[in-house]
Amino acid sequence: MLDFGPFYLTLKLAVTTTVILFIVGIPISYWLAFSSSRFKVILEAVVGLPLVLPPSVLGFYLLLAFSPENSFGKFLDTHFDLRLVFTFPGLVIASVIYSIPFMVQPIQSGFRVLPKNLMEASYTLGKSKVTTLIEVLLPNIKSALLTGCILSFAHTIGEFGVVLMVGGNIPNETRVISIAIYDEVEAMNYHQANVYSSILLVFSFLVLVSVYLINHSMLNRTTSHD
Amino acid sequence: MIEIKINRKLNGVNGSLDLRFDTKIKEGEFVTIYGPSGAGKTSVLKMIAGLLVPDDGRIVVGHSIWFDKSKKVNVRPQLRNIGMVFQDYSLFPNMTVRENLEFALEKGQPKNIIDDLLQLTELGQLYNKKPAVLSGGQKQRVALARALVRRPKLLLLDEPLSALDSEMQSKLQDYILQIHEEFKLTTILISHDLLEVIKMSGRVLVLEDGHVKKDGAPTAVLPLGHLKELLSKVAF
Numbered sequence: 001m002l003d004f005g006p007f008y009l010t011l012k013l014a015v016t017t018t019v020i021l022f023i024v025g026i027p028i029s030y031w032l033a034f035s036s037s038r039f040k041v042i043l044e045a046v047v048g049l050p051l052v053l054p055p056s057v058l059g060f061y062l063l064l065a066f067s068p069e070n071s072f073g074k075f076l077d078t079h080f081d082l083r084l085v086f087t088f089p090g091l092v093i094a095s096v097i098y099s100i101p102f103m104v105q106p107i108q109s110g111f112r113v114l115p116k117n118l119m120e121a122s123y124t125l126g127k128s129k130v131t132t133l134i135e136v137l138l139p140n141i142k143s144a145l146l147t148g149c150i151l152s153f154a155h156t157i158g159e160f161g162v163v164l165m166v167g168g169n170i171p172n173e174t175r176v177i178s179i180a181i182y183d184e185v186e187a188m189n190y191h192q193a194n195v196y197s198s199i200l201l202v203f204s205f206l207v208l209v210s211v212y213l214i215n216h217s218m219l220n221r222t223t224s225h226d
Numbered sequence: 227m228i229e230i231k232i233n234r235k236l237n238g239v240n241g242s243l244d245l246r247f248d249t250k251i252k253e254g255e256f257v258t259i260y261g262p263s264g265a266g267k268t269s270v271l272k273m274i275a276g277l278l279v280p281d282d283g284r285i286v287v288g289h290s291i292w293f294d295k296s297k298k299v300n301v302r303p304q305l306r307n308i309g310m311v312f313q314d315y316s317l318f319p320n321m322t323v324r325e326n327l328e329f330a331l332e333k334g335q336p337k338n339i340i341d342d343l344l345q346l347t348e349l350g351q352l353y354n355k356k357p358a359v360l361s362g363g364q365k366q367r368v369a370l371a372r373a374l375v376r377r378p379k380l381l382l383l384d385e386p387l388s389a390l391d392s393e394m395q396s397k398l399q400d401y402i403l404q405i406h407e408e409f410k411l412t413t414i415l416i417s418h419d420l421l422e423v424i425k426m427s428g429r430v431l432v433l434e435d436g437h438v439k440k441d442g443a444p445t446a447v448l449p450l451g452h453l454k455e456l457l458s459k460v461a462f
Contacts, residue, residue, distance in 0.1 A: 115314065115316065117314055118316055120272075120275075120303070120310075120312070120316070121310070121316040121318075122318075123276075123277065123302075124275055124277070124303050124306075124309070124310040124373075125329065125375070125376065126304045126330070126332060126376060127304065127329070128304060135329065136329075139320035140318070140319055140320050
């Protein structure tokens with residue numbers, strides 16, 4: 001009997017991560033796109049780190065940070081009764097950090113290619129920065145927002161190293177699909193591993209196809225009138 | 227009375243430019259700023275609008291100080307109550323013509339001004355269209371109407387007609403003059419088109435290399451030889 005636990009858990013993790021990243025990613029991208037602060041490069045580098053670091057390195061440091069043996073983990077444990085090692089919330093935080101460039105970079109470049117005059121026109125019409133962001137900027141970078149969400153979602157589904165380090169392999173808590181596949185292979189259950197893998201393969205393919213479809217139709221709608 | 231005395235160092239393609247702009251404009255006056263590209267015309271307008279901060283100086287409009295470096299005053303563009311029309315129109319692509327205008331409404335402002343403006347600029351038929359399907363002249367009228375929704379006292383026009391053909395230019399020039407009268411505006415127009423300057427304004431400021439080189443009636447101030455040449459072409 002096929003255990004759907006890992007699928008459910010993976011989807012739950014990917015959706016949660018994407019929603020959090022969407023909310024966190026917009027202000028970060030906005031700041032990176034429009035700020036002239038000297039410290040911008042620092043934040044830009046921090047956001048980009050997960051792209052170059054092996055997931056195991058990131059996972060290792062998160063494991064250390066989350067561990068109740070250390071100050072941050074101990075602080076969370078004593079003040080909030082929150083354990084992040086080998087738990088789902090810990091997995092969510094690790095995923096958010098791990099996938100942040102996939103949300104921030106598309107939105108940031110979306111902001112950058114918008115004509116600056118749109119923003120200035122809105123200011124001269126008496127509108128605040130927040131109103132301008134919500135009513136003028138974001139509706140005009142829908143394609144970038146969608147790309148950010150899809151990439152973050154897909155990247156979280158494909159996660160392995162970070163999850164293994166921070167989450168381990170606890171059924172219905174941290175045993176996501178990629179871990180389950182690894183586990184089945186280790187136990188020589190090739191058939192089971194194959195079933196999981198092929199479902200993931202087909203699912204990922206369909207997600208990407210639908211994204212590109214939506215993106216193409218959005219692009220066509222904006223260019224065909226010109 | 228509007229008093230502008232500002233300066234700012236600009237870094238452009240032709241190296242750096244020390245922009246010094248010093249003038250007084252009477253209420254209800256229609257002034258053009260004429261000059262070659264790169265002379266700092268747009269920067270002047272942006273500093274009046276509050277979109278660019280001068281390095282030094284002051285801008286006083288009526289009784290309110292918009293900018294004063296020595297007093298550390300810099301009123302946000304949102305609070306300056308100006309109407310500004312950009313060279314590229316800057317309509318919001320996600321909104322229809324009507325929505326573009328409605329976006330500019332202030333909280334609690336009655337909506338009937340939208341219909342008045344749509345009618346005035348002959349956009350009534352197009353209210354439901356997105357900017358992408360409009361012609362240049364139509365876009366420009368939307369931009370103009372949108373800039374007037376808040377009933378500003380000061381209208382800033384940054385080469386609003388430069389991308390249009392001459393017939394459309396002439397028609398829109400008439401619109402702008404009509405609106406200037408009807409809304410009792412003080413208008414500052416940037417233009418590098420001599421004929422436009424002569425038609426539109428009683429006073430022109432010639433901006434060259436970041437300085438106001440000449441100030442007066444267009445016929446007295448503009449390069450007349452060049453003008454005669456242009457006029458002879460128009461005579462055909």
